[in-house]
Amino acid sequence: MQINKLQVEAIKCGSVIDHIPSQIGFKLLSLFRFTETENRITIGLNLPSQKLGKKDIIKIENTFLSADQINQLAIYSPCATVNYIDQYNLVGKIFPKLPKKIDRILVCPNSNCVSHNNSINSSFIFIKKLNSMNLKCQYCEKEFSKNIVLS
Amino acid sequence: MRNSLYKKNIISINDLKRDELELVLKKSAILKKKPEPGLLKNKIIASCFFEASTRTRLSFETAIYRLGASIIGFSDGNNISLSQKGESLEDTISVISSYVDAIIIRHPQEGSARLAAEFSNSIPIFNAGDGSNQHPTQTLLDLFTIKETQNRLNELNIAMVGDLKYGRTVHSLTQALAKYKKNKFFFISPDALTMPSYINDMLLENQISCTRCQNIEEIISEIDILYMTRVQKERLESTEYANSKSKFILHTKTLKNARNNLKILHPLPRIDEIDYDVDKTPYAWYFKQAANGIYARQAILSLVLIENHF
Numbered sequence: 001m002q003i004n005k006l007q008v009e010a011i012k013c014g015s016v017i018d019h020i021p022s023q024i025g026f027k028l029l030s031l032f033r034f035t036e037t038e039n040r041i042t043i044g045l046n047l048p049s050q051k052l053g054k055k056d057i058i059k060i061e062n063t064f065l066s067a068d069q070i071n072q073l074a075i076y077s078p079c080a081t082v083n084y085i086d087q088y089n090l091v092g093k094i095f096p097k098l099p100k101k102i103d104r105i106l107v108c109p110n111s112n113c114v115s116h117n118n119s120i121n122s123s124f125i126f127i128k129k130l131n132s133m134n135l136k137c138q139y140c141e142k143e144f145s146k147n148i149v150l151s
Numbered sequence: 152m153r154n155s156l157y158k159k160n161i162i163s164i165n166d167l168k169r170d171e172l173e174l175v176l177k178k179s180a181i182l183k184k185k186p187e188p189g190l191l192k193n194k195i196i197a198s199c200f201f202e203a204s205t206r207t208r209l210s211f212e213t214a215i216y217r218l219g220a221s222i223i224g225f226s227d228g229n230n231i232s233l234s235q236k237g238e239s240l241e242d243t244i245s246v247i248s249s250y251v252d253a254i255i256i257r258h259p260q261e262g263s264a265r266l267a268a269e270f271s272n273s274i275p276i277f278n279a280g281d282g283s284n285q286h287p288t289q290t291l292l293d294l295f296t297i298k299e300t301q302n303r304l305n306e307l308n309i310a311m312v313g314d315l316k317y318g319r320t321v322h323s324l325t326q327a328l329a330k331y332k333k334n335k336f337f338f339i340s341p342d343a344l345t346m347p348s349y350i351n352d353m354l355l356e357n358q359i360s361c362t363r364c365q366n367i368e369e370i371i372s373e374i375d376i377l378y379m380t381r382v383q384k385e386r387l388e389s390t391e392y393a394n395s396k397s398k399f400i401l402h403t404k405t406l407k408n409a410r411n412n413l414k415i416l417h418p419l420p421r422i423d424e425i426d427y428d429v430d431k432t433p434y435a436w437y438f439k440q441a442a443n444g445i446y447a448r449q450a451i452l453s454l455v456l457i458e459n460h461f
Contacts, residue, residue, distance in 0.1 A: 112283070113260070114262035120241075130356070137262065139261070140261035140282070140284055142261070
Protein backbone atom coordinates (compact mmCIF):
# COMPACT_ATOMS: atom_id res chain seq x y z
CA MET A 1 0.00 0.00 0.00
CA GLN A 2 2.84 2.31 0.92
CA ILE A 3 4.49 1.56 -2.44
CA ASN A 4 1.30 2.40 -4.38
CA LYS A 5 0.97 5.71 -2.61
CA LEU A 6 4.44 6.67 -3.64
CA GLN A 7 3.87 5.74 -7.24
CA VAL A 8 0.31 6.97 -7.88
CA GLU A 9 -0.65 10.25 -6.32
CA ALA A 10 -3.76 10.37 -4.12
CA ILE A 11 -6.76 12.29 -5.44
CA LYS A 12 -8.85 14.75 -3.50
CA CYS A 13 -12.22 13.81 -5.00
CA GLY A 14 -13.32 11.25 -7.60
CA SER A 15 -13.11 7.55 -8.45
CA VAL A 16 -10.30 5.08 -8.08
CA ILE A 17 -10.57 1.86 -10.04
CA ASP A 18 -8.31 -0.54 -8.23
CA HIS A 19 -7.31 -4.17 -8.69
CA ILE A 20 -7.46 -4.05 -12.46
CA PRO A 21 -5.54 -7.03 -13.87
CA SER A 22 -2.15 -5.99 -15.17
CA GLN A 23 -2.14 -4.99 -18.89
CA ILE A 24 -5.86 -4.23 -18.83
CA GLY A 25 -5.68 -0.64 -17.54
CA PHE A 26 -5.05 0.96 -20.92
CA LYS A 27 -7.74 -1.17 -22.51
CA LEU A 28 -10.29 0.03 -19.96
CA LEU A 29 -9.26 3.64 -20.50
CA SER A 30 -10.02 3.46 -24.20
CA LEU A 31 -13.01 1.08 -24.15
CA PHE A 32 -14.84 2.99 -21.45
CA ARG A 33 -13.78 6.31 -22.98
CA PHE A 34 -12.53 7.52 -19.61
CA THR A 35 -10.16 9.83 -21.44
CA GLU A 36 -13.08 11.80 -22.92
CA THR A 37 -12.91 14.23 -20.01
CA GLU A 38 -11.14 17.40 -18.99
CA ASN A 39 -10.55 15.98 -15.52
CA ARG A 40 -7.16 14.78 -14.43
CA ILE A 41 -6.55 11.04 -14.81
CA THR A 42 -3.73 9.16 -13.17
CA ILE A 43 -2.87 5.65 -14.22
CA GLY A 44 -0.55 3.17 -12.63
CA LEU A 45 0.54 0.07 -14.48
CA ASN A 46 2.08 -3.15 -13.22
CA LEU A 47 1.94 -2.10 -9.59
CA PRO A 48 2.59 -4.75 -6.96
CA SER A 49 -0.58 -6.35 -5.61
CA GLN A 50 -1.06 -8.92 -2.87
CA LYS A 51 -4.29 -10.08 -4.51
CA LEU A 52 -3.22 -10.23 -8.18
CA GLY A 53 0.57 -10.20 -8.11
CA LYS A 54 0.58 -7.22 -10.45
CA LYS A 55 -2.23 -4.79 -11.03
CA ASP A 56 -3.19 -1.61 -12.84
CA ILE A 57 -4.98 1.31 -11.21
CA ILE A 58 -6.92 4.28 -12.67
CA LYS A 59 -7.78 7.45 -10.75
CA ILE A 60 -10.20 9.95 -12.26
CA GLU A 61 -10.68 13.24 -10.48
CA ASN A 62 -14.11 14.80 -9.91
CA THR A 63 -15.85 11.92 -11.64
CA PHE A 64 -18.13 9.31 -10.15
CA LEU A 65 -18.84 6.32 -12.33
CA SER A 66 -22.42 5.25 -12.89
CA ALA A 67 -23.64 1.90 -11.58
CA ASP A 68 -23.83 0.70 -15.18
CA GLN A 69 -20.25 1.71 -15.92
CA ILE A 70 -19.03 0.02 -12.76
CA ASN A 71 -20.79 -3.23 -13.52
CA GLN A 72 -19.58 -3.25 -17.10
CA LEU A 73 -16.01 -3.15 -15.75
CA ALA A 74 -16.63 -6.67 -14.46
CA ILE A 75 -16.32 -8.28 -17.87
CA TYR A 76 -12.67 -7.27 -18.24
CA SER A 77 -11.81 -6.84 -14.66
CA PRO A 78 -13.86 -9.15 -12.43
CA CYS A 79 -11.82 -8.46 -9.27
CA ALA A 80 -11.79 -4.68 -9.64
CA THR A 81 -13.00 -2.40 -6.87
CA VAL A 82 -14.22 1.11 -7.40
CA ASN A 83 -13.50 3.51 -4.57
CA TYR A 84 -15.20 6.87 -4.24
CA ILE A 85 -12.99 9.51 -2.69
CA ASP A 86 -14.03 12.80 -1.11
CA GLN A 87 -11.60 15.15 0.67
CA TYR A 88 -8.95 12.40 0.36
CA ASN A 89 -11.21 10.05 2.35
CA LEU A 90 -12.72 6.81 1.12
CA VAL A 91 -16.48 7.40 1.13
CA GLY A 92 -17.64 4.37 -0.87
CA LYS A 93 -16.34 1.05 -2.07
CA ILE A 94 -18.13 -0.85 -4.84
CA PHE A 95 -17.49 -4.32 -6.22
CA PRO A 96 -18.62 -4.62 -9.86
CA LYS A 97 -21.11 -7.37 -10.66
CA LEU A 98 -21.48 -8.80 -14.15
CA PRO A 99 -24.37 -6.85 -15.75
CA LYS A 100 -27.21 -8.39 -17.80
CA LYS A 101 -26.21 -6.35 -20.84
CA ILE A 102 -23.30 -4.32 -22.02
CA ASP A 103 -23.69 -1.34 -24.32
CA ARG A 104 -21.20 0.71 -26.31
CA ILE A 105 -18.05 -1.02 -25.07
CA LEU A 106 -17.62 -4.12 -27.23
CA VAL A 107 -17.36 -4.66 -30.97
CA CYS A 108 -19.46 -7.35 -32.62
CA PRO A 109 -17.19 -10.00 -34.19
CA ASN A 110 -19.69 -10.41 -37.04
CA SER A 111 -18.23 -8.17 -39.75
CA ASN A 112 -21.62 -7.86 -41.46
CA CYS A 113 -23.40 -6.67 -38.33
CA VAL A 114 -25.09 -3.30 -38.69
CA SER A 115 -23.61 -2.22 -35.34
CA HIS A 116 -20.33 -1.51 -37.14
CA ASN A 117 -21.89 1.65 -38.53
CA ASN A 118 -20.33 4.59 -36.75
CA SER A 119 -23.51 6.10 -35.44
CA ILE A 120 -24.63 2.97 -33.58
CA ASN A 121 -23.65 1.76 -30.15
CA SER A 122 -23.09 -1.96 -29.86
CA SER A 123 -25.29 -3.84 -27.41
CA PHE A 124 -24.77 -7.34 -26.04
CA ILE A 125 -26.60 -9.45 -23.52
CA PHE A 126 -24.94 -12.11 -21.41
CA ILE A 127 -26.20 -15.64 -21.84
CA LYS A 128 -25.19 -18.21 -19.29
CA LYS A 129 -24.39 -21.58 -20.82
CA LEU A 130 -23.86 -24.90 -19.09
CA ASN A 131 -20.13 -24.37 -18.62
CA SER A 132 -19.46 -20.97 -20.09
CA MET A 133 -20.71 -17.48 -20.71
CA ASN A 134 -21.76 -16.23 -24.14
CA LEU A 135 -22.49 -12.77 -25.44
CA LYS A 136 -25.36 -12.22 -27.87
CA CYS A 137 -25.38 -9.17 -30.12
CA GLN A 138 -28.72 -7.38 -29.81
CA TYR A 139 -28.59 -6.34 -33.46
CA CYS A 140 -27.41 -9.31 -35.52
CA GLU A 141 -28.59 -11.83 -32.86
CA LYS A 142 -25.38 -13.84 -33.24
CA GLU A 143 -24.07 -15.47 -30.12
CA PHE A 144 -20.34 -15.64 -29.36
CA SER A 145 -18.29 -17.07 -26.55
CA LYS A 146 -17.16 -14.32 -24.18
CA ASN A 147 -13.50 -14.77 -25.15
CA ILE A 148 -14.20 -14.17 -28.84
CA VAL A 149 -15.87 -10.83 -28.15
CA LEU A 150 -13.31 -9.69 -25.59
CA SER A 151 -10.20 -10.56 -27.62
CA MET B 152 -59.74 -6.50 -27.22
CA ARG B 153 -56.35 -5.32 -28.45
CA ASN B 154 -54.39 -8.12 -30.10
CA SER B 155 -50.89 -8.56 -28.68
CA LEU B 156 -49.22 -7.97 -32.05
CA TYR B 157 -50.76 -4.54 -32.55
CA LYS B 158 -48.04 -1.99 -33.38
CA LYS B 159 -45.35 -4.57 -32.69
CA ASN B 160 -42.16 -4.67 -34.79
CA ILE B 161 -41.73 -7.99 -36.56
CA ILE B 162 -37.95 -8.28 -36.49
CA SER B 163 -37.13 -11.78 -35.36
CA ILE B 164 -39.08 -14.97 -34.86
CA ASN B 165 -37.49 -15.09 -31.41
CA ASP B 166 -39.46 -12.00 -30.40
CA LEU B 167 -42.79 -13.76 -30.95
CA LYS B 168 -44.35 -15.79 -28.18
CA ARG B 169 -46.04 -19.06 -28.97
CA ASP B 170 -49.54 -17.62 -28.59
CA GLU B 171 -48.57 -14.84 -31.02
CA LEU B 172 -47.43 -17.43 -33.55
CA GLU B 173 -50.77 -19.17 -33.09
CA LEU B 174 -52.59 -15.90 -33.65
CA VAL B 175 -50.84 -15.38 -37.00
CA LEU B 176 -51.49 -18.95 -38.09
CA LYS B 177 -55.16 -18.69 -37.16
CA LYS B 178 -55.52 -15.42 -39.06
CA SER B 179 -53.64 -16.85 -42.06
CA ALA B 180 -56.09 -19.74 -42.25
CA ILE B 181 -59.06 -17.36 -42.05
CA LEU B 182 -57.69 -15.13 -44.80
CA LYS B 183 -56.96 -18.11 -47.00
CA LYS B 184 -60.58 -19.23 -46.76
CA LYS B 185 -62.19 -15.81 -46.70
CA PRO B 186 -60.28 -12.87 -48.18
CA GLU B 187 -60.94 -9.52 -46.55
CA PRO B 188 -60.01 -7.06 -49.27
CA GLY B 189 -60.89 -3.91 -47.33
CA LEU B 190 -59.03 -4.76 -44.14
CA LEU B 191 -56.21 -2.25 -44.59
CA LYS B 192 -58.02 0.28 -46.73
CA ASN B 193 -56.49 3.76 -46.30
CA LYS B 194 -53.20 2.38 -44.99
CA ILE B 195 -49.96 3.15 -46.80
CA ILE B 196 -47.08 0.71 -46.48
CA ALA B 197 -43.48 1.28 -47.56
CA SER B 198 -41.63 -1.59 -49.18
CA CYS B 199 -37.92 -0.75 -48.80
CA PHE B 200 -35.75 -3.33 -50.48
CA PHE B 201 -32.12 -2.26 -50.10
CA GLU B 202 -31.18 -5.49 -51.86
CA ALA B 203 -33.08 -7.33 -54.52
CA SER B 204 -35.40 -10.13 -53.48
CA THR B 205 -38.05 -10.59 -56.10
CA ARG B 206 -40.01 -13.38 -54.48
CA THR B 207 -40.30 -11.87 -51.01
CA ARG B 208 -41.05 -8.41 -52.40
CA LEU B 209 -43.79 -9.61 -54.72
CA SER B 210 -45.28 -11.74 -51.99
CA PHE B 211 -45.43 -8.77 -49.59
CA GLU B 212 -46.77 -6.49 -52.29
CA THR B 213 -49.47 -8.98 -53.25
CA ALA B 214 -50.46 -9.31 -49.59
CA ILE B 215 -50.68 -5.52 -49.31
CA TYR B 216 -52.83 -5.15 -52.43
CA ARG B 217 -55.11 -7.99 -51.34
CA LEU B 218 -55.77 -6.15 -48.09
CA GLY B 219 -56.66 -2.98 -49.92
CA ALA B 220 -53.65 -0.95 -48.74
CA SER B 221 -51.43 1.24 -50.90
CA ILE B 222 -47.74 0.76 -51.35
CA ILE B 223 -44.72 3.00 -51.90
CA GLY B 224 -41.08 2.02 -52.02
CA PHE B 225 -38.16 0.74 -54.00
CA SER B 226 -36.94 -2.66 -55.08
CA ASP B 227 -33.17 -2.27 -55.28
CA GLY B 228 -31.11 -0.13 -52.93
CA ASN B 229 -28.42 0.55 -55.53
CA ASN B 230 -30.73 2.54 -57.74
CA ILE B 231 -32.15 4.97 -55.22
CA SER B 232 -30.93 8.44 -54.47
CA LEU B 233 -30.72 7.59 -50.78
CA SER B 234 -27.75 5.31 -51.28
CA GLN B 235 -26.20 7.36 -54.06
CA LYS B 236 -26.21 10.45 -51.85
CA GLY B 237 -24.88 8.50 -48.91
CA GLU B 238 -27.79 8.99 -46.56
CA SER B 239 -27.68 6.72 -43.53
CA LEU B 240 -30.19 3.94 -42.97
CA GLU B 241 -31.26 5.69 -39.77
CA ASP B 242 -32.15 8.92 -41.56
CA THR B 243 -33.84 7.07 -44.42
CA ILE B 244 -36.10 5.18 -42.03
CA SER B 245 -36.75 8.28 -39.98
CA VAL B 246 -38.01 10.14 -43.08
CA ILE B 247 -40.04 7.26 -44.55
CA SER B 248 -41.70 6.63 -41.19
CA SER B 249 -43.28 10.07 -41.43
CA TYR B 250 -44.99 9.06 -44.71
CA VAL B 251 -46.46 5.64 -43.97
CA ASP B 252 -48.24 3.32 -41.53
CA ALA B 253 -45.67 0.50 -41.70
CA ILE B 254 -42.28 -0.21 -43.25
CA ILE B 255 -41.10 -3.47 -44.76
CA ILE B 256 -37.33 -3.59 -44.94
CA ARG B 257 -34.94 -5.93 -46.70
CA HIS B 258 -31.28 -5.12 -46.13
CA PRO B 259 -28.00 -6.99 -46.61
CA GLN B 260 -26.66 -6.23 -43.13
CA GLU B 261 -27.58 -8.31 -40.12
CA GLY B 262 -29.40 -6.30 -37.47
CA SER B 263 -30.56 -3.63 -39.91
CA ALA B 264 -34.25 -4.23 -39.19
CA ARG B 265 -33.63 -3.92 -35.44
CA LEU B 266 -31.76 -0.69 -36.09
CA ALA B 267 -34.57 0.58 -38.34
CA ALA B 268 -37.04 -0.01 -35.51
CA GLU B 269 -35.02 2.37 -33.31
CA PHE B 270 -35.51 5.18 -35.83
CA SER B 271 -39.03 4.53 -37.10
CA ASN B 272 -40.81 6.69 -34.52
CA SER B 273 -43.04 3.78 -33.43
CA ILE B 274 -44.09 2.98 -37.01
CA PRO B 275 -43.98 -0.84 -37.15
CA ILE B 276 -41.07 -2.44 -38.98
CA PHE B 277 -41.41 -5.76 -40.81
CA ASN B 278 -38.13 -7.55 -41.39
CA ALA B 279 -38.12 -9.03 -44.89
CA GLY B 280 -34.61 -10.41 -44.39
CA ASP B 281 -31.53 -8.89 -42.77
CA GLY B 282 -28.41 -10.51 -44.17
CA SER B 283 -28.07 -14.07 -42.93
CA ASN B 284 -29.94 -13.28 -39.73
CA GLN B 285 -33.73 -13.38 -39.73
CA HIS B 286 -36.62 -13.59 -42.14
CA PRO B 287 -39.55 -13.98 -39.75
CA THR B 288 -42.37 -13.95 -42.30
CA GLN B 289 -40.68 -16.85 -44.11
CA THR B 290 -40.80 -18.77 -40.85
CA LEU B 291 -44.45 -17.85 -40.33
CA LEU B 292 -45.35 -19.15 -43.78
CA ASP B 293 -43.31 -22.30 -43.12
CA LEU B 294 -45.17 -22.86 -39.85
CA PHE B 295 -48.50 -22.18 -41.51
CA THR B 296 -47.71 -24.70 -44.24
CA ILE B 297 -46.56 -27.35 -41.77
CA LYS B 298 -49.66 -26.87 -39.64
CA GLU B 299 -51.88 -26.95 -42.70
CA THR B 300 -50.38 -30.17 -44.01
CA GLN B 301 -49.85 -32.02 -40.71
CA ASN B 302 -52.67 -30.50 -38.67
CA ARG B 303 -50.28 -29.90 -35.77
CA LEU B 304 -46.96 -28.28 -34.87
CA ASN B 305 -45.86 -30.71 -32.20
CA GLU B 306 -44.75 -34.35 -32.23
CA LEU B 307 -43.30 -33.89 -35.70
CA ASN B 308 -40.16 -35.40 -37.18
CA ILE B 309 -38.48 -32.77 -39.30
CA ALA B 310 -35.43 -33.25 -41.49
CA MET B 311 -33.46 -30.23 -42.65
CA VAL B 312 -31.12 -30.69 -45.57
CA GLY B 313 -28.45 -28.60 -47.28
CA ASP B 314 -26.77 -25.43 -46.09
CA LEU B 315 -27.61 -25.49 -42.42
CA LYS B 316 -24.76 -23.15 -41.50
CA TYR B 317 -25.74 -20.02 -43.37
CA GLY B 318 -29.39 -20.78 -44.15
CA ARG B 319 -31.38 -18.41 -41.96
CA THR B 320 -34.66 -20.14 -42.82
CA VAL B 321 -33.60 -23.37 -41.13
CA HIS B 322 -32.28 -21.51 -38.07
CA SER B 323 -35.52 -19.58 -37.56
CA LEU B 324 -37.76 -22.55 -38.29
CA THR B 325 -35.85 -24.68 -35.78
CA GLN B 326 -36.17 -21.90 -33.18
CA ALA B 327 -39.90 -21.60 -33.85
CA LEU B 328 -40.61 -25.34 -33.79
CA ALA B 329 -38.60 -25.64 -30.59
CA LYS B 330 -41.41 -23.69 -28.90
CA TYR B 331 -43.66 -26.73 -29.49
CA LYS B 332 -43.55 -30.11 -27.74
CA LYS B 333 -41.91 -33.35 -28.76
CA ASN B 334 -40.60 -32.32 -32.14
CA LYS B 335 -37.56 -34.23 -33.39
CA PHE B 336 -34.98 -32.79 -35.75
CA PHE B 337 -32.69 -34.54 -38.23
CA PHE B 338 -29.90 -32.45 -39.73
CA ILE B 339 -28.27 -33.44 -43.02
CA SER B 340 -25.52 -31.24 -44.45
CA PRO B 341 -21.96 -31.22 -45.73
CA ASP B 342 -19.40 -31.12 -42.89
CA ALA B 343 -18.57 -27.52 -43.76
CA LEU B 344 -22.20 -26.42 -43.51
CA THR B 345 -23.51 -27.94 -40.28
CA MET B 346 -26.03 -26.26 -37.99
CA PRO B 347 -24.37 -23.53 -35.90
CA SER B 348 -23.56 -24.39 -32.30
CA TYR B 349 -25.98 -21.84 -30.85
CA ILE B 350 -28.90 -23.73 -32.45
CA ASN B 351 -27.56 -27.10 -31.29
CA ASP B 352 -27.01 -25.67 -27.80
CA MET B 353 -30.55 -24.30 -27.71
CA LEU B 354 -31.96 -27.73 -28.61
CA LEU B 355 -29.74 -29.41 -26.04
CA GLU B 356 -30.71 -26.98 -23.29
CA ASN B 357 -34.39 -27.54 -24.06
CA GLN B 358 -33.87 -31.31 -24.23
CA ILE B 359 -35.12 -31.46 -27.81
CA SER B 360 -34.02 -34.41 -29.88
CA CYS B 361 -31.73 -33.67 -32.83
CA THR B 362 -29.68 -36.12 -34.84
CA ARG B 363 -27.07 -35.50 -37.49
CA CYS B 364 -27.52 -37.87 -40.43
CA GLN B 365 -25.42 -38.72 -43.46
CA ASN B 366 -28.14 -38.91 -46.07
CA ILE B 367 -31.87 -38.56 -46.63
CA GLU B 368 -32.50 -42.27 -47.30
CA GLU B 369 -31.65 -43.29 -43.75
CA ILE B 370 -34.46 -41.22 -42.21
CA ILE B 371 -37.02 -40.87 -45.03
CA SER B 372 -39.38 -43.44 -43.49
CA GLU B 373 -39.44 -41.56 -40.16
CA ILE B 374 -40.10 -37.99 -41.16
CA ASP B 375 -43.18 -35.81 -41.62
CA ILE B 376 -41.42 -32.76 -43.07
CA LEU B 377 -38.40 -32.71 -45.36
CA TYR B 378 -37.10 -29.14 -45.49
CA MET B 379 -34.66 -28.85 -48.39
CA THR B 380 -32.31 -25.90 -48.86
CA ARG B 381 -29.79 -25.05 -51.51
CA VAL B 382 -26.17 -26.09 -50.96
CA GLN B 383 -24.47 -22.90 -52.01
CA LYS B 384 -21.65 -23.53 -54.44
CA GLU B 385 -19.83 -20.40 -53.33
CA ARG B 386 -19.58 -21.63 -49.74
CA LEU B 387 -17.57 -24.78 -50.51
CA GLU B 388 -14.33 -25.82 -52.15
CA SER B 389 -15.10 -27.04 -55.68
CA THR B 390 -14.20 -30.68 -54.92
CA GLU B 391 -16.15 -30.63 -51.68
CA TYR B 392 -19.13 -29.12 -53.47
CA ALA B 393 -19.00 -31.81 -56.16
CA ASN B 394 -18.88 -34.55 -53.49
CA SER B 395 -21.57 -33.02 -51.30
CA LYS B 396 -23.91 -32.03 -54.06
CA SER B 397 -24.70 -35.51 -55.28
CA LYS B 398 -25.41 -36.72 -51.73
CA PHE B 399 -28.09 -34.13 -51.14
CA ILE B 400 -30.05 -34.13 -54.37
CA LEU B 401 -33.58 -35.35 -53.83
CA HIS B 402 -34.78 -37.84 -56.46
CA THR B 403 -38.11 -39.67 -56.62
CA LYS B 404 -36.32 -42.93 -55.77
CA THR B 405 -35.21 -41.39 -52.45
CA LEU B 406 -38.88 -41.08 -51.56
CA LYS B 407 -39.61 -44.80 -51.95
CA ASN B 408 -40.15 -45.41 -48.23
CA ALA B 409 -41.69 -42.04 -47.41
CA ARG B 410 -44.67 -41.72 -45.08
CA ASN B 411 -47.94 -40.84 -46.76
CA ASN B 412 -48.13 -37.55 -44.90
CA LEU B 413 -44.59 -36.45 -45.85
CA LYS B 414 -44.37 -32.98 -47.29
CA ILE B 415 -41.27 -31.54 -48.94
CA LEU B 416 -40.71 -27.86 -48.31
CA HIS B 417 -38.08 -25.49 -49.71
CA PRO B 418 -37.74 -21.72 -49.21
CA LEU B 419 -36.87 -21.40 -52.91
CA PRO B 420 -35.19 -20.62 -55.21
CA ARG B 421 -34.41 -24.21 -56.12
CA ILE B 422 -31.28 -24.79 -58.14
CA ASP B 423 -30.70 -28.50 -58.57
CA GLU B 424 -31.20 -29.98 -55.11
CA ILE B 425 -34.69 -31.25 -55.95
CA ASP B 426 -35.08 -33.20 -59.15
CA TYR B 427 -37.91 -31.87 -61.32
CA ASP B 428 -39.59 -35.31 -61.28
CA VAL B 429 -40.22 -34.84 -57.56
CA ASP B 430 -42.57 -31.96 -58.42
CA LYS B 431 -45.07 -34.50 -59.74
CA THR B 432 -45.21 -36.50 -56.50
CA PRO B 433 -47.83 -35.82 -53.81
CA TYR B 434 -45.00 -34.96 -51.41
CA ALA B 435 -43.88 -31.82 -53.26
CA TRP B 436 -45.31 -28.86 -51.44
CA TYR B 437 -42.78 -26.04 -52.05
CA PHE B 438 -44.87 -24.10 -54.55
CA LYS B 439 -47.94 -24.29 -52.32
CA GLN B 440 -45.66 -23.21 -49.47
CA ALA B 441 -44.60 -20.13 -51.48
CA ALA B 442 -48.26 -19.36 -52.21
CA ASN B 443 -49.00 -19.54 -48.49
CA GLY B 444 -46.59 -16.66 -48.02
CA ILE B 445 -49.31 -14.31 -49.21
CA TYR B 446 -51.72 -15.40 -46.46
CA ALA B 447 -49.10 -15.41 -43.71
CA ARG B 448 -47.99 -11.91 -44.71
CA GLN B 449 -51.57 -10.70 -44.98
CA ALA B 450 -52.17 -12.04 -41.49
CA ILE B 451 -49.16 -10.43 -39.87
CA LEU B 452 -49.73 -7.09 -41.61
CA SER B 453 -53.36 -6.94 -40.51
CA LEU B 454 -52.63 -8.01 -36.94
CA VAL B 455 -49.92 -5.39 -36.53
CA LEU B 456 -51.95 -2.61 -38.13
CA ILE B 457 -55.43 -3.25 -36.73
CA GLU B 458 -55.91 -2.92 -33.00
CA ASN B 459 -59.05 -4.90 -32.37
CA HIS B 460 -58.44 -7.94 -34.46
CA PHE B 461 -60.25 -11.12 -33.38
